[in-house]
Amino acid sequence: MIKVAITGALGRMGSNIIKTLYNNPEDFKIVAAIDMPNHPKKGADVGELIGLGSIGVPLETSDNLDNVLKETKPDVLIDFTAPAPCVNTVKIASSNGVNLVIGTTGFTEEQRKEIEDNINKNNIAAVISQNYAIGVNIFFKTLEFLAKKLGDYDIEIVEMHHRFKKDAPSGTALRAAEIIQNNLNRDSKLIYGREGLVGERTKEEICIHALRGGDVVGDHTVIFAGDGERLELTHKASSRQAFVNGVVLATKFISQKKEGIYNTFDVLGLNE
């Protein structure tokens, strides 16, 4: 039985993760659910707040995270919040020896380094992934192959998400670009959208276009455009359950690890 704490418990991802973990009592026990500091519903049953009915877990707030972790002693903390609160959560969780599953995106380079330094310094284990959907990880793996084989083609990335998404471009689009760049046999340069008299496209450009609107869960397309043809690789998430299913696997995986930083390729055995 894995004891789990969730930060961002009332959010789109956090609430769906709680529902799934609660429905798998043989594997998971939710010991803490945490959201915004000074939340007006602090102390209320989290299950009631997310439409699950009573689950006997009171809403805690992240200003009290250190005490909550000391009292509830989770094996794993799952974070789907925003960059600054996630960095703070990592510091507190790692100093309490709690392993992590991190899904938050939109970090600066400095924030990413701070997260990694804290995990390493405290000898805990963490999975960090910009996208927990199994299909997206196969999409990433396919991009390794396509970048090697179609390296001469012009490469563009298009992502679309719901109107509430705060970071752009998506973490998934940035990770896709990174994978492509690591597998291209030539120089490349990331750019973000185009406007004005942009002139002829250079071969080096990999341009990311971020679309926002409606309730789109998460669409990503990478276009390899050559002379007389183009190849488009698309993944579309139609339900957040796709991400949640990967989070469940990552939580089981990281509960068995002592230390180190892992990604979803490690969880899914895609490095072999």
Ligand SMILES: NC(=O)C1=CN([C@@H]2O[C@H](COP(=O)(O)OP(=O)(O)OC[C@H]3O[C@@H](n4cnc5c(N)ncnc54)[C@H](OP(=O)(O)O)[C@@H]3O)[C@@H](O)[C@H]2O)C=CC1
């Ligand atoms: N890796 C992956 O597979 C996926 C990653 N994501 C990423 O996960 C993150 C969350 O996404 P989503 O669930 O849609 O976002 P939401 O805004 O729905 O959820 C975030 C939750 O965290 C809360 N929160 C904000 N600040 C704090 C804080 N200081 N302490 C505790 N809780 C806080 C928010 O409260 P409030 O609403 O009051 O601000 C909200 O309840 C994003 O970065 C997103 O890109 C999303 C889907 C999949």
Ligand SMILES: O=C(O)C1=N[C@H](C(=O)O)C[C@H](O)C1
């Ligand atoms: O905010 C979201 O919703 C999502 N965020 C992740 C990202 O930034 O890539 C993953 C997914 O696309 C949904």
